[in-house]
Amino acid sequence: MSQIVRGVIARSKNAPVEVTDIVIPDPGPGEAVVQVQACGVCHTDLHYREGGINDEFPFLLGHEAAGIVEAVGEGVTDVEPGDFVILNWRAVCGSCRACRKGKPWYCFSTFNAAQPMTLTDGTALTPALGIGAFAEKTLVHAGQCTKVDPSVSPAAAGLLGCGVMAGLGAAINTGGVSRGDSVAVIGCGGVGNAAIAGAKLAGATTVIAVDIDERKLEWATGFGATHTVNAAKEDAVERVQELTDGFGADVVIDAVGRPETWKQAFYARDLAGTVVLVGVPTPDMKLEMPLIDFFSRGGSLKSSWYGDCLPSRDFPYLVELYQQGRLDLDAFVTETIALGEVEDAFAKMHHGDVLRSVVVF
Incomplete structure (x- = not known):
């Protein structure tokens, strides 16, 4: 049965973002519903709001996220409910020409969830980078979930989902x-x-x-x-x-x-x-x-591209370095904020006041 949660959307170009109700469907084949614990505010989300990516408004923003798998659809075997995961936007297909050449970080056919998340009036949302994690829960392809050690801080771990991994x-x-x-x-x-x-x-x-x-x-x-x-x-x-x-x-x-x-x-x-x-x-x-x-x-x-990463290889490795004290992910978290403070976080980022604001649920 579908769920209604709160999420941050960009309704039109350059309009301030807003917090509203989002409909999350049950996961279909190959999909997973993830309860988001933390999501970083990335410059790419601002690009979406400004129309710099495409014009497929309204957008469900947010993509640098970590959380707990709540439910999975038919055929999902790599993750299960209760797993702590970092979300990624390069869920490799395993069969395109790049994957067949042994270079899956260049995958040309990455996966996203097949079903749309919507507003309560049925309007389909475009999730940022196929994730849309400025929301209490989100629907993704199961391949976008990378299981890591659950002892890591969600606010720090989520940053591996985009900016920190890219650098x-x-x-x-x-x-x-x-x-x-x-x-x-x-x-x-x-x-x-x-x-x-x-x-x-x-x-x-x-x-x-x-x-x-x-x-x-x-x-x-x-x-x-x-x-x-x-x-x-x-x-x-x-x-x-x-x-x-x-x-x-x-x-x-x-x-x-x-x-x-x-x-x-x-x-x-x-x-x-x-x-x-x-x-x-x-x-x-x-x-x-x-x-x-x-x-x-x-x-x-x-x-x-995304630091030429392979999430299944790189995310657990970097989390281990973090736990060993060799990679200070916490230092990238300038502040933690609530869901309703994303617009203010965009302004701080634009003025160079923060490395990362992180929404914590």
């Missing part, structure tokens, strides 16, 4: 940072600082944080940056080169996603270094550069 994975999975490497990270919000933490975990000896906000640079130092560069006061490319014996960094991660920051990343890398784009550009952004500059350098230019 950590950009360094470790996409960038391939290894022992002794030099790494520069441009943009030190939640994703960028997670990339710094990932570089530290991977054994980088020089980790350079680049931003225009001294507060964010201070946060970056706490996550493992060995040097900071305020790009509003000095040339970021020149400074990164100075800090790497004139060569440039082995790996440069653009966690902003703008043409100017990508160019900084390109020119701040070593001759055969790697550039990783994990910041999300808008569709109107264009890049213009001399083609000879690409020809005259080796290395690689990569985009990182």
Whole structure:
């Protein structure tokens, strides 16, 4: 029997979000209903509200979440009621060309729940990233549920569902940072600082944080940056080169996603270094550069999708690092808030006042 719960929706472009009643159907084949315990406020949710993703309003926002499986549908075997899970938006299919090549993190046919969640008048909701977790309960595909140790804090664990995983994975999975490497990270919000933490975990000896906000640079130092560069006061490319014996960094991660920051990343890398784009550009952004500059350098230019993660592999591993005290997920949680405070959290995020606000139920 369907349930009515409270959730946060974006009804139209740029309109303030609102808390309203949401209808959650019983799980069908391959689906699960999850009682949400915590959900981070991610910049992607703001993009949805602003119409920057698509125009399929109304949206049920929220996707960086952890909670307890309440019910599962026919054929679900990987999780069961009572399991503590982190929700993910890359439930791999196992049969597309990427999965068959042994690269499921590039899966081209990821799963979402087949049934819609709705408003009480029957209007279908579009769940953010196929999750929609700014709600007391949500309906997802069972493959979007990754079981982890239940002793972890839900507020910390949920952040692995998007931003923290994206940044950590950009360094470790996409960038391939290894022992002794030099790494520069441009943009030190939640994703960028997670990339710094990932570089530290991977054994980088020089980790350079680049931003225009001294507060964010201070946060970056706490996550493992060995040097900071305020790009509003000095040339970021020149400074990164100075800090790497004139060569440039082995790996440069653009966690902003703008043409100017990508160019900084390109020119701040070593001759055969790697550039990783994990910041999300808008569709109107264009890049213009001399083609000879690409020809005259080796290395690689990569985009990182969700940190090129495989949730079933990466989430339990990162939770274990958290429990060992080697990955401070709690440090990403700036504040915990109630469901009705999401709009205020968007404003704080927009002004750079928080790494993450987390809705706790």
